[in-house]
Amino acid sequence: MNLLELCVKKLGVCFIEKCYEPLHLKHYDIGESWGRIYQRSVELCTCLGGEVICKRARYTVCLRNHCENDGVCRIIEATGEEVCGCKSGYIGKYCNINPQEQCYRDSGAQYRGLANATVSGSPCLPWNSDLLFNELTVDTVDSATLRGLGEHAFCRNPDQDKLPWCYTTSDRAISWEYCNIQPCSKQPFTRRDPVIAATPRPSRTPARTPVCGKRHKKRISRARILGGTSALPGAHPWMAALYIRDEFCAGTLVSSCWIVSAAHCFLSNPLQSQIRVVLGQHGFNDTGPNTRTFDVEKYILYPLYTQFQPTLNDIALVKLKKVNGSCAQKTPFIRPICLPGKDTTFPDHYCCKISGWGHMSEKANSYSQLIEGVVKIIPFDHCSSPEVYGSEVRSGMLCAGSDSCVDACQGDSGGPLACECDGVSFLYGIISWGDGCGRSGKPGVYTLVPKYADWINSVIKRSKKKTTANRTKINICIGNQCQR
Numbered sequence: 304m305n306l307l308e309l310c311v312k313k314l315g316v317c318f319i320e321k322c323y324e325p326l327h328l329k330h331y332d333i334g335e336s337w338g339r340i341y342q343r344s345v346e347l348c349t350c351l352g353g354e355v356i357c358k359r360a361r362y363t364v365c366l367r368n369h370c371e372n373d374g375v376c377r378i379i380e381a382t383g384e385e386v387c388g389c390k391s392g393y394i395g396k397y398c399n400i401n402p403q404e405q406c407y408r409d410s411g412a413q414y415r416g417l418a419n420a421t422v423s424g425s426p427c428l429p430w431n432s433d434l435l436f437n438e439l440t441v442d443t444v445d446s447a448t449l450r451g452l453g454e455h456a457f458c459r460n461p462d463q464d465k466l467p468w469c470y471t472t473s474d475r476a477i478s479w480e481y482c483n484i485q486p487c488s489k490q491p492f493t494r495r496d497p498v499i500a501a502t503p504r505p506s507r508t509p510a511r512t513p514v515c516g517k518r519h520k521k522r523i524s525r526a527r528i529l530g531g532t533s534a535l536p537g538a539h540p541w542m543a544a545l546y547i548r549d550e551f552c553a554g555t556l557v558s559s560c561w562i563v564s565a566a567h568c569f570l571s572n573p574l575q576s577q578i579r580v581v582l583g584q585h586g587f588n589d590t591g592p593n594t595r596t597f598d599v600e601k602y603i604l605y606p607l608y609t610q611f612q613p614t615l616n617d618i619a620l621v622k623l624k625k626v627n628g629s630c631a632q633k634t635p636f637i638r639p640i641c642l643p644g645k646d647t648t649f650p651d652h653y654c655c656k657i658s659g660w661g662h663m664s665e666k667a668n669s670y671s672q673l674i675e676g677v678v679k680i681i682p683f684d685h686c687s688s689p690e691v692y693g694s695e696v697r698s699g700m701l702c703a704g705s706d707s708c709v710d711a712c713q714g715d716s717g718g719p720l721a722c723e724c725d726g727v728s729f730l731y732g733i734i735s736w737g738d739g740c741g742r743s744g745k746p747g748v749y750t751l752v753p754k755y756a757d758w759i760n761s762v763i764k765r766s767k768k769k770t771t772a773n774r775t776k777i778n779i780c781i782g783n784q785c786q787r
């Protein structure tokens with residue numbers, strides 16, 4: 304058996320793993336024991352002083368065979384461990400790895416090969432990595448083995464994505480990326496991602512899937528900006544980063560060419576040429592294969608907005624300049640959010656998401672990775688009571704906060720308060736102002752988007768046909784309890 308002295312670096316920490324078990328494609332630590340079926344005999348092996356010592360072991364048959372691809376299952380009496388003997392062509396603890404597979408079919412849900420790097424060349428993290436405690440892993444996904452997950456770092460598609468992918472680390476944060484593997488039958492031509500909103504849905508489709516408001520989920524639901532947690536790429540694909548001279552604001556993509564942001568971000572009256580918009584961005588000021596950068600054709604502040612009362616009617620629209628005839632093209636990392644109708648209401652205490660690159664504390668002055676947090680809608684009467692904000696809060700504003708001090712902060716302005724209904728996210732608020740950040744009893748205040756829905760639509764002047772998805776009729780969406 305191979306004896307390998309390996310230093311496997313995980314986030315800079317060196318783990319020594321001493322013995323390699325080729326049947327499991329896995330390194331075991333010194334002192335560790337494991338069962339296996341090798342040339343039909345059931346064995347118990349131990350990694351001793353860097354050497355693998357195996358002895359035949361007594362066994363019984365398994366009550367339920369969890370070995371895949373017709374592997375046989377045995378229980379080692381001494382340890383109770385279930386071990387698999389794989390049919391030829393398969394390996395792995397559960398016989399669910401096929402080293403011959405060089406390409407994937409359809410969406411690659413059945414891909415069981417050994418590709419373990421992403422399109423950008425990053426190595427994949429193992430699906431049981433401790434770093435992934437919040438993500439889709441062997442321990443958190445139902446029937447993980449059947450979906451090809453295991454204690455390995457091979458590309459898989461356990462979540463009905465379009466092709467195999469894996470988690471990686473980039474800039475010391477967890478990220479994910481598609482893998483560098485080819486489909487088995489290369490299509491004669493590959494369909495390009497459609498331009499957002501330029502593809503009217505066929506009118507006879509029974510249940511229309513909206514083209515807006517769908518996040519790319521690579522995380523099991525969890526709730527836990529300020530007090531938030533790092534987002535995964537694709538989780539807020541409508542986020543726009545607005546670099547305005549030396550200033551920074553966020554915005555939200557609502558259609559191929561239009562971003563909704565806060566009017567106060569433009570207080571310095573910048574020229575269009577002094578604004579740059581980046582879509583698909585994850586790290587602040589970080590462009591890469593998933594980002595697209597746009598110049599600005601024009602920006603429009605709400606007509607009643609005045610710099611003398613910068614918290615009132617704090618909304619602006621930014622039009623992107625086309626690149627080769629189009630603005631934002633849809634990708635897993637770039638897609639618009641849905642606009643609410645003018646009568647859309649999410650009830651008090653409803654949980655919505657905020658996201659942004661803004662300061663992580665009131666005193667901070669640097670920007671961050673994209674951070675997300677959950678906040679609850681606060682009753683207007685409470686927010687406008689003298690002990691909170693009194694008459695500073697007006698109609699056309701909305702307050703939201705959390706007991707655990709999740710809040711937006713400087714640099715998050717213009718970004719979305721996204722409220723989800725049946726898996727579709729709506730731009731319900733725009734991050735606008737607050738007394739400090741995350742102060743107890745001082746929630747964040749947001750521009751109430753439904754109040755400006757008619758204005759937005761009149762400016763964007765989208766034809767009726769194209770707006771069907773964005774006009775998804777929801778008047779009240781109930782029920783969304785904040786998950787802990």
Ligand code: ARG
Pocket residue numbers: 661710711712713714715716717734735736737738739740741746747748
């Ligand atoms: N005005 C800030 C900005 O320009 C956003 C403040 C939001 N504050 C809050 N506590 N929610 O970035």
